Amino acid sequence: MNTIESSGHNIYFDTKLAPLAEIIEKGTYSNIFVFADRNTAEACLPVFREMLDDFSGFDLIETDPGEENKNIDFCIGIWKTLLDFEADRKCLMINLGGGVITDMGGFVASTYKRGIDFINIPTTLLSQVDASVGGKTGIDIDNVKNMVGTFTLPQAVFIEAEFLKTVPKREMLSGFAEMIKHGLIADEKYYQELKAANYQNITTAAIHRSVEIKNEVVTEDPLEKGKRKILNFGHTIGHAVESYSLSKDKKPLTHGEAIAIGMICEAWLSHKNSTLSAEELAEIRAYISSVYPAYKIKEKSFDKLSALMQSDKKNEHGNILFSLLESIGKCTWNCRVAESDIRESMEYYNLTYVK
């Protein structure tokens, strides 16, 4: 599979980490740290070591898994661990895990001693097609997502299908939502291909195409001044629903499940406020609702959801701005939408989703 060149670094596909072995062999790093969570230390670290010929010349930094641990307290712990290891500026951090690990590991690395090198080895579908591409690092503050972070690029990204074998089904489905999004915002043909695919058996070719789409967008607009915002399709409402679900539901939605909901709502907004046709809207709704489990957005949560959207960091000057589809495969951004439309789009989701 072709390597993708991103800004100043490469994204490798199914190389069995061969280029990483070369980097390590060069020996220019004073120390190598592998950052993982308990699950990836168990499921992925053995594979990692095997790919690198039983490499053991690293120290493991392990954290508890889950979004609730993507916080500043864990960062402080990691900074102090690096200090305890007397890690200098020439050390390397390898982030081995899902988006929580690559986001938080990237943030810690980009700020420790004002920046050390790091490499991302994303091990979930979501992190392979999304989190590990584009240079965004971040952590949550007071449960508000990614409130603190940097734009910092890794030295390399390694995408290995091998790691996906142990990813739970629900996590696969979560990452698959971002792939659907990539199709919807940038490539109708790819979207149609995904419809024919099975999310439990994703090919590296499909991942490659998703990474390609995301990479093109972020390379054109690294600091999210404009076009990069199309990647937020489904995320304005989706994020709010996700936060709400996290704080209220016994079994909260995954990110992808929330984004699936957000994409249906925002497809409705695209029809109402942009040029997405009624047929395309119906087709998006039908497909997404055939893949993702049903969910009810409680009417009494609408106010809280609006407040959450208000405080979303993508806003400017207090306006809630949406990225909307002009058609399947084409997306525009910075669209203002009436508050009543936002509510209606959620009602639409609730009405039409229940099969």
Next chain:
Amino acid sequence: MNTIESSGHNIYFDTKLAPLAEIIEKGTYSNIFVFADRNTAEACLPVFREMLDDFSGFDLIETDPGEENKNIDFCIGIWKTLLDFEADRKCLMINLGGGVITDMGGFVASTYKRGIDFINIPTTLLSQVDASVGGKTGIDIDNVKNMVGTFTLPQAVFIEAEFLKTVPKREMLSGFAEMIKHGLIADEKYYQELKAANYQNITTAAIHRSVEIKNEVVTEDPLEKGKRKILNFGHTIGHAVESYSLSKDKKPLTHGEAIAIGMICEAWLSHKNSTLSAEELAEIRAYISSVYPAYKIKEKSFDKLSALMQSDKKNEHGNILFSLLESIGKCTWNCRVAESDIRESMEYYNLTYVK
């Protein structure tokens, strides 16, 4: 006084903040925050407001003064305050204070929502000639200085002699050490001029020259891969002495006082390990010791000081690397020095300093 162009931003001198008034008038920022400590809120904020025609369209974020508060807990507090104000990515942070405020405010701004704009208005001599130039932001972790930070440039820097009027004498002397350093590493003529000057009555012309020197160095090597290290002259031993004094002395050394000590030690190392002549060494010692109060580096602290130098973030692969003078006005970097020489240089300081 001429404006200095730095990477992508300007450093203004004695403009009475006129360009800032223009930036504010443009009104492109959604919110303006002024970040200050208790002392600068009292001594500098009235001057700031007066210069801006009684401007009041900002929210004040105030912290406790002092290096001990340049820590992650205060950063978390500021991030949360920004969240409470619903600050979006288009807000502006104005850091009004000494190096603690510009360092910590810069770090908070460079990471809040992955980076908002900030402007530095340094109000101590040290921060005018040093901390506010070069894009280093940072905070301390476990009392280890600047262990976490970023390289991020402000939108502008405003240097106003007016603010220095309320700076305590000892703080003026502290900043003056960095000016001496600039002369020693880059400009013999400037060094001679400083010798004729009075640190309590620093001219903007002298500050301008210091900023010019620092700016040239950091523009050439923004990420401190090489030449920028000459700015560390006096700082390897100086930082260790400063940390030690902070933890042990009843009335700890200021940064500049510690750097003055460090410069005498490292001038000795420059004579021993580089080409600084015996006459130049004697002249540096004589001048610095005529300006700075005497101090004794306790023999029993040498081991601890070595350990502190070891853990200094400027090291690579466990070697303590020094920036050494080749002559007055010329500096080289990445010099390895025997541990015994480091000790001897401190003995030299102790022996010769006491008048």
